[in-house]
Amino acid sequence: MADARRHYLDLIRQDGVRLTPELAEAFGSVPRERFVPDGFHRRDGGWMTPDDRDFLTTVYRNDVLITKLNGDVPISSSSQPSLMAIMLSALDLRPGMRVLEIGAGTGYNAALMAALGATVTSVDVQADVAGRARAALDRAGVTGVRVVTGDGYPGDPGSTYHRIIVTVGIAGLSPHWFEQLTPDGLVIAPVEHAGHHPVLAVRPGDPVTAAVVCSSGFMAAAGPLGARHAGSHPRSAGVLPELAETAPARWSPPLDTTAYRDLWYAAGAWDRRATLATPANWDQAHLVLLHDPTPAPPTDSMTDTAAKPADDPVTSGAAVLPDGSVRAGGSEADRCTAALVTLIDRWSDLNRPSMRDWRVGLALDGDPAAPIWAPHTWHLVPGARH
Ligand SMILES: C[S@@+](CC[C@H](N)C(=O)[O-])C[C@H]1O[C@@H](n2cnc3c(N)ncnc32)[C@H](O)[C@@H]1O
Incomplete structure (x- = not known):
């Protein structure tokens, strides 16, 4: 033993x-x-x-x-x-x-x-x-x-x-927890971001901010802690049509798991149409950009993705593989490819920031009767890791 x-x-x-x-x-x-x-x-x-x-x-x-x-x-x-x-x-x-x-x-x-x-x-x-x-x-x-x-x-x-x-994977933190925390207290929680639950270290304060600790995959919480909210990313890519290559490979060797997750995290921070999901007939979750008929949010360094979540049936989308090639499908395949390639270029041009280089701003969101502090803004602070 x-x-x-x-x-x-x-x-x-x-x-x-x-x-x-x-x-x-x-x-x-x-x-x-x-x-x-x-x-x-x-x-x-x-x-x-x-x-x-x-x-x-x-x-x-x-x-x-x-x-x-x-x-x-x-x-x-x-x-x-x-x-x-x-x-x-x-x-x-x-x-x-x-x-x-x-x-x-x-x-x-x-x-x-x-x-x-x-x-x-x-x-x-x-x-x-x-x-x-x-x-x-x-x-x-x-x-x-x-x-x-x-x-x-x-x-x-x-x-x-x-x-x-x-x-357990939550969509946001309960305001009641902050009432029960000592002033120098700390919350460690897996909080939904683009289809997954990276772990955040959250300190009480005004504004409420968080550092990213690591990637993780948790089961989703029941009740208000798991509620959808205005800043939620889309959840499913299972209805995407057959995808065909629309942009060639760019990395040899391909990104390792850590770098691929860093790319996914950044894409989710910059664009709420990006999410981690498994396209139909694929056996693994990938970073996908799903077509959303509502206008895309601005993509500056301080991004607020608060807007209506795209949970309507998705008919177009693009997925990136670890070698950087893109596969897309549906009537908006070209547009989705272009948007995804822009996100990949941006992450590459910034020297591939780690998910731990991000600071997250939280805002009260969700059901007004049981609100949660959910991620709303993302800001790159290289070198200031948790
Ligand atoms: C991954 S398990 C926790 C693992 C646990 N800490 C251990 O050491 O075994 C997640 C648990 O969260 C519970 N859960 C889900 N939603 C919840 C909620 N809203 N409030 C409290 N617990 C919840 C589930 O019933 C489940 O038992």
Whole structure:
């Protein structure tokens, strides 16, 4: 078992994550298997249980463990350990801090935070999930974690927290969280941007601003936290017609995953028609620009993409491959290609800014009865990374 845990830490580090001694101790000592006692969804489609021979080996991989499905859609999981490690590093926890977690899931992340010396309140909207997390924390002998059933939008009224960590993909932050944060508090949250949920580090203030921590893929939150809003990017490219090449390759070797994500992030900041989605008959999500009949927003360095989201059926669009070639389809294929190529040129001309070079301005948006602080403006600040 000691070997398995050591190997686990190596796997987390292989993803380029720096583990402080405290984080390594937490990941090395909290028994992840205790938080998935009913098993999880196997990559090959079946359900893995603790009786399976490779159960422990699989638990101690650097992989997400999906613990609840609704049909084919994952609705609860233990997140990928390297992503948890990055988010916990960004949370800058110190012993004695009070943390509010939105998305208790299995309870494993809350147990890691308790191992780091924090007192944790963890909220999950699904009563059965919250109940299982409570039982797992008890069985693992973890103290200092309270699990609450409910929607995370109101937070934990009447309490104050030094840190808030959100472990479910949200469209924006609840204003109630800022009322519950200490003045030097910090929120770490995966916030929807162009079809994905990059993790933001948000500090309270006027204006509310955020730094980008890393890319991530989280399941979307239920309720007002997941609401569509005026600045939302379009969500689906599944209805796009057959795409044909409209611009040749420009990069050899092709962009690696990190650079491709940086291009996607910039395109989403500059143009709300850009999103990450999987065109029909493709097997992977790509940066696509979907035709939107409403006029495109201006594209200056401080861009406000607030406008009506294009959720009408999409009939034209263009996608870029990692080698820079563009494939497009539909009656507006040429226009979509030109707009996408302009975004790619702009990112290249600026020497390929990283997603961590962006500062995000948030504004209240969404349902007026339950508003959220959603990304509205993006500003490049090279070198000022979180
Ligand atoms: C990826 S899991 C959380 C992983 C968890 N932190 C762990 O360590 O296992 C996301 C969880 O968020 C919960 N969730 C979804 N929408 C929510 C909401 N509006 N408020 C609170 N929890 C929510 C889901 O029920 C799910 O269990």
